[in-house]
Amino acid sequence: MKKKSIRKKKGIDWMSIIPPWILLAIIFAVWEIAAKTTGISEYILPPMSKIIHGVITKFPGELLPHFLLTVRVIVLGFIFATILGISLAAIFSQFNIITKAVTPVIIWLVITPMITLIPLMTLWLGYDPVLRTYVVILQATPIIALNTLNGFVNVDNDKVELAKSVGCTRMQRFTKIVFMNAMPQVFTGIKLGSIFSTIAALSADIVSGNAGLGFKISQFTKYNNVYMSYGTIFLVGLIGLTLYKIIERIERRVVLWKN
Amino acid sequence: MEVQKDARISAIDIAKHFGDKASGTLTPVLDGVSMNIQEGEFVVILGPSGCGKSTFLKILGGILPASSGKILIDGTDYGTQVPRELLKRFGFVFQNNNLLQWRTAAGNLKFMLETMRLKGEAWQGRVSEMLEVVGLQDYQDVYPHELSGGMRQRVGIARALVHDPDVLIMDQPMGALDAITRQMLTFELLDIWHKTQKTIIMVTNNVNEAIILGNRVFIFSQLPAKILQEIPIDIPFEERNHQVFSSPRFLELREKLNHHVRATLSLEEPA
Numbered sequence: 413m414k415k416k417s418i419r420k421k422k423g424i425d426w427m428s429i430i431p432p433w434i435l436l437a438i439i440f441a442v443w444e445i446a447a448k449t450t451g452i453s454e455y456i457l458p459p460m461s462k463i464i465h466g467v468i469t470k471f472p473g474e475l476l477p478h479f480l481l482t483v484r485v486i487v488l489g490f491i492f493a494t495i496l497g498i499s500l501a502a503i504f505s506q507f508n509i510i511t512k513a514v515t516p517v518i519i520w521l522v523i524t525p526m527i528t529l530i531p532l533m534t535l536w537l538g539y540d541p542v543l544r545t546y547v548v549i550l551q552a553t554p555i556i557a558l559n560t561l562n563g564f565v566n567v568d569n570d571k572v573e574l575a576k577s578v579g580c581t582r583m584q585r586f587t588k589i590v591f592m593n594a595m596p597q598v599f600t601g602i603k604l605g606s607i608f609s610t611i612a613a614l615s616a617d618i619v620s621g622n623a624g625l626g627f628k629i630s631q632f633t634k635y636n637n638v639y640m641s642y643g644t645i646f647l648v649g650l651i652g653l654t655l656y657k658i659i660e661r662i663e664r665r666v667v668l669w670k671n
Numbered sequence: 672m673e674v675q676k677d678a679r680i681s682a683i684d685i686a687k688h689f690g691d692k693a694s695g696t697l698t699p700v701l702d703g704v705s706m707n708i709q710e711g712e713f714v715v716i717l718g719p720s721g722c723g724k725s726t727f728l729k730i731l732g733g734i735l736p737a738s739s740g741k742i743l744i745d746g747t748d749y750g751t752q753v754p755r756e757l758l759k760r761f762g763f764v765f766q767n768n769n770l771l772q773w774r775t776a777a778g779n780l781k782f783m784l785e786t787m788r789l790k791g792e793a794w795q796g797r798v799s800e801m802l803e804v805v806g807l808q809d810y811q812d813v814y815p816h817e818l819s820g821g822m823r824q825r826v827g828i829a830r831a832l833v834h835d836p837d838v839l840i841m842d843q844p845m846g847a848l849d850a851i852t853r854q855m856l857t858f859e860l861l862d863i864w865h866k867t868q869k870t871i872i873m874v875t876n877n878v879n880e881a882i883i884l885g886n887r888v889f890i891f892s893q894l895p896a897k898i899l900q901e902i903p904i905d906i907p908f909e910e911r912n913h914q915v916f917s918s919p920r921f922l923e924l925r926e927k928l929n930h931h932v933r934a935t936l937s938l939e940e941p942a
Contacts (some may be wrong), residue, residue: 570769576734578786579758588782591771669772669816 424578458639460535468645475628475644481541482613482625483651489548490655494602496641497547499554501587504557505564517562521554529613533587535618540625551612552605557602596670606659610652674743675853679870680731680838687726689897699895700726703740704854705785706889706898710837715881717928718832719935725766725842727896728829731872732763732840737821746814759787762831762869768823770815776802777811778825780833787834788934797864801829804863832867843872857883861911878928881919882921883911890931898929928939 446452447459454462467475505508526547533543543643567590575585591598617626625648632641674681685704690696692791700723708714715795718724729735731742733753742749744757751762770779780798802808805825815823824844829841844860857880864871864884876883881888882904890900906920915921 451857463757570765573729573734573769574763574765577732577758577761577763578783579733579755580786584786588786589771592771593810634805667773669814 425528448547448613449619455636455638458642461627463643463646466639467606467647470640470643471647475625478625478628479498479569479647480621481623482617482648484669485541485544485548486609486651486655489545489613490552490606492545493549493552493556493605493609495644497553497601497605498598500553501564503591504561504590506582507587511561511565518554518558518561521550522558525615526551527619528611530616530619544620544624545615546610547616548609552608555608556601556605559604560594564590569591597666599659599667603656603659603663606655607652608646610648610655614648642652653663656664673811674746675707675709676746677709677711678743679710679745680725680872681743682706682731683741683743685727685730685737685742687723687730687738692864701730701737702892702895702897704733704896704898705740706892706901708838708870708872711868713884713886714873715885715888716872716874716891717876717878717881717888717932718874719893719932720876720894722891722893722935723896724891727891728840728842728872728874729764732761733758734763754902757800758836760837761837762834762836764824764827764831764839764844766846768815768820768827768847770823770826770830772815772842775812775814775827776807776818779815780827780830783830783834789834797833797835800883801833802826803857804832804866804902805829819852820848822850824856825859828863832863832869837870839869839871841871843874843876845875845877853877854898856911860884861908878917878925878932882906883915888928890928890935894934895937899935902931 424448443457446462446554447454447457450457470477504514509542528552530543530547532544556656571589571593575589614626614629615623621627621630625644629641629644629648632638632644674683679850683705684878685701686699686780687701688697688699690698704727706714709756717825726735730737730751731753733755736752737750738793740751742751744753744760765795772783774782777798780801782794783792784798799808799811804813805828807822807825807829810818810826811928815826819827824847828841828844830868845856848856861884871884873884885904888900888902888904890902891897892899902924905926906918910918
């Protein structure tokens with residue numbers, strides 16, 4: 413028999429890279445043509461070329477500090493939320509009755525838009541930009557905890573029997589079986605968490621004002637700088653997408669056994 | 672039934688039920704099953720599907736407690752549940768291989784050493800040694816999803832052997848395999864038993880397998896399971912090869928076993 417090793421695809425998977433770019437190009441082209449030929453006012457539908465040009469020229473000077481602030485809020489909040497969400501789920505999952513008790517509460521928190529708390533939080537904590545990170549943590553933790561908890565409590569009976577047959581301790585059962593078995597669900601939670609973090613940070617910017625990309629969007633709109641509003645909105649989307657893709661890469665390295 | 676003093680394992684009057692009377696869900700599964708298993712013996716349990724054979728194995732392997740009866744290991748009475756400290760002495764092979772899909776073949780074997788806290792080079796060496804016993808020495812770093820069904824089951828067998836248990840408990844280890852792989856693995860298993868000298872208790876629903884592998888075959892009834900027959904298989908080890916299928920003694924035993932299996936079933940045709 414020949415030596416066998418894991419056959420990992422070393423090459424780049426062009427079939428999953430090219431189609432999205434083509435679609436994006438088509439959307440941009442249609443937008444550009446529509447803006448230039450339909451006669452719709454530039455204040456409603458500015459041409460794509462102007463949007464992109466605007467963002468690129470204004471990025472280094474005007475947008476950069478706001479971009480950095482928002483990215484920091486998203487990333488910091490998201491990292492804390494991931495650690496917190498998984499830890500809470502790990503604790504809750506140890507007791508059946510706690511799992512049952514907390515699940516509806518977690519769902520309730522997932523649904524609550526945390527920006528509604530900003531005015532209240534401002535009352536307690538003032539205008540500290542750290543407030544926005546709290547909002548992100550509050551918004552992303554429940555969705556991560558919910559998915560992770562779901563993975564931790566639904567373990568195949570076979571795996572439970574394997575643990576029993578070797579006399580696993582509680583800790584061994586959790587670290588060697590339950591946690592690893594839940595990896596796919598944990599990553600689903602983390603990916604959703606990255607999306608929630610981006611949305612929460614932007615909303616926090618808009619409500620708090622002063623700084624951040626969300627603040628810039630509302631400012632541009634207020635001064636009728638419509639193409640820059642659009643451009644900044646796209647920029648935010650790009651942040652969220654990048655974060656999501658990074659996590660997806662990590663997932664593919666960890667959850668080897670899926671596909 | 673009497674406890675045999677020299678038996679490695681004695682199961683006395685084991686009964687098991689699921690559910691409870693109060694909610695009207697009481698399902699008796701085992702009804703007074705007793706057997707004495709000697710060291711180095713290959714015992715086969717044969718019976719219709721869903722007859723509680725697996726439940727009996729899970730009780731022997733410490734996965735489930737019995738509802739009543741007692742289990743003795745080397746003459747010591749442990750009551751209805753095999754204690755945790757003794758689980759090291761058992762190796763359990765699951766029906767659907769039950770490998771951890773996030774671990775390589777070698778990683779699955781190491782799982783046993785880690786949970787049982789067996790450290791040192793000698794134990795680590797057993798990982799490749801046992802994979803060699805099942806013919807997978809070149810597949811150490813391969814993940815279960817990259818292996819065929821037969822190979823996965825072999826990893827499952829190697830995993831059950833890696834901590835050097837006294838007793839191997841196998842729950843229909845070849846149940847999920849195709850006919851050709853199944854027969855091949857049957858003879859491999861015979862070889863593994865001969866090489867390792869382990870005591871093996873195996874459940875199957877295949878009469879040929881029972882004769883090729885077993886020293887004694889116990890036939891279980893339908894639910895709640897009782898032992899209907901105990902049949903010794905007197906074919907010497909040397910004669911248990913591919914030619915055995917046409918030997919008169921094999922055919923005779925097969926007819927006998929089939930007859931008893933048929934008796935347990937009213938509807939199904941025997942295999």
